[in-house]
Amino acid sequence: MADNTDKAQPIAVTAHDLPLHCPQPGAPLWARHPRVFLDVLKEGKAVCPYCSAQYVFSGERPSGHH
Template sequence: MSDKKDVVEVLASDLQGPGVVFCPNPKMTLWNQHPKVYIDLSHGGEGKCPYCGTVYRLKAGEKMPSHH
């Protein structure tokens, strides 16, 4: 087993609301492996799941949606 944590690059279109994604994400095989949590990417474009350690990062060149 590898200790390397997954890094998931997300597009602006993947964000839920103002810079938020959720984990586990729909692409994970074990989508029910831990409670659903929301990861805030609005501060620095990166966030980490407190349960599984998956890092979510806004893909280079993608822009956060602007607040209205």
């Protein structure tokens, strides 16, 4: 998972990052907010309702998810 220092740039996530939640581990203190889980598999992308970070799923989907 790439560090998101530019909120305009989507963060690429893979099956390894699931279940996806924001903020990510290691986020700087200023970027902390209540943890929210995001369904990035539904549309291939998700936006955090707290900080507007954009996540885009890439790679192979995990088995059992459509």
